[in-house]
Amino acid sequence: MSLDVDVRHTLGGFHLDARFTAQPGLTTLFGRSGAGKSSLVNIVAGLIKPRSGKVIVDGQPLVDVEHGVFVPRHRRRVGYVFQDSRLFPHFSVRQNLLYGRWFAKGTGGASGDFASVVSLLGIAALLDRRPDSLSGGEKQRVAIGRALLAKPRLLLMDEPLASLDEARRAEIMPYIERLRDEAGVPILYVSHSLSEVARLATTVVILSDGKVAAVGPVTETLPLADSDDGGSVLEAVVSRHDETYRLSILTSRAGELQVPLLPAPVGATVRAYIRARDVMLSLQPPQEISALNVLSGTIADISARGAQADVRLDCNGAIVLSRVTNKSVERLALAVGRPVHAVVKSVSFERS
């Protein structure tokens, strides 16, 4: 499956001019609020008609303004999971789930099996309940199931976790991961949360002021994101566990990482998310410090962010982002091409 988007649209004083191609897997549309993420998803879903441009799924145009093509929303077979779950209040959970499937009868396509979707999302116990008796997390899982059972060719998720607290988010994330890996439906996922993107994304599309700022694999694009909470992602493999100190030792392209024991088997692939503000820079190999993880690399780029600067390091081909003050940049005479050592204070993990 492929999704090609190339649209221009104006909403009030806001101009959207976006062009990208989504690969199979989970593609996140990432950006600050007001960057045009939701408008873009609504254009793909058919809720907004763009001023010009086209949206093409598997070679079939959903919108092609120049050729007068506009497929109405109910014929697009594009599943949509809204931020507010939008379950039908007068139907039971089971009826909600079956709503779209009824219209999708005889269309074929992936993930139409009721029992497997219900077990994938863990909602078997909720089937006879009414939407108003569900928790926020349960509602979102039902909404995901409802969209899946309509046998979509493409699943859109517009900040499906934004209205939930941290615990509920943690409850749903594994289901979205399973969806990405097992359901076989490509997903376009809107988010402004870096940790969500770091954990879930196969491909990242970074939107800024209605324009696509960058597209690519999460490890390459995330360090480019314009965010106060920026950081970088390292793909790593669990090479062994150290039971004495309760540590896991990981190998990544950038070097070895020692982290508190992970509940993952040896050989498992994990994504290490390193926040830029948790990375210190040193010109000498630091000795006698408490931090366990020191990566070496060369400076690839320095971009100013007010009183601070984001320093992008190339560590053997992997990108690590560090946020330091402008004063430090000057004092250490940091410049592109200079070799440095990155002291990583903490690493958070996202199973992948």
Place this chain on the structure above:
Amino acid sequence: MTEEEWTAVRLSLLVAVTATAASLPLGIAVAWLLARGRFWGKSLLDTVVHLPLIMPPVVTGYLLLILFGRRGPIGEFLDQAFGIVLSFRWTGAALACAVMGFPLMVRAIRLSIEAVDERLESAAGTLGANPLWVFATITLPLCLPGVIAGAVLCFAKSMGEFGATITFVSNIPGETQTLPSAIYTLTQVPGGDAGALRLTAISIAISMVALLFSELLARRIGVRRVAT
């Protein structure tokens, strides 16, 4: 109760039920257009629908007589094409009641359609439901309490309609003499007080039963349809 009084009660019920049932589909359609439609002339349609509410009933009745009378443009056509005659028939009384009750019905239904969350409708659309299915499975069930309220208002208005009815179809016992006309007639003859009072009591009873029935129905539906 005399036979004539019973006839008036039966006729009024028949006229009111017919007027309500016949205008309900159109009422829902117009209410939907006014609530969700975006088209040229929407405020004109709104005004036309509300006209019977603000015009004197006698004027409405007279206009109906001009349009639907045997020599009227619509009445003549209906008579010649389908053999339908409305003037001075009970069906004409039903038409007059439907016209007078229509604005009340449309108002109630329109408000309840406007209260239905449009985001639910667009969600249904993305799940594959075409606009007609969206209306039938989402909008209509969710605005049902308003539909019931509108129907009851129209029924109650029909039971009490006097001015337009008597102007359009006159006051013929057994054919067009509804409850209000019968009460009016009784008050015009010496010794009719007792009969007028009996019919008044029946009129009050019917109105109260209709109101109670609608409350009960709306509550039963409301319990099942609490919004999230």
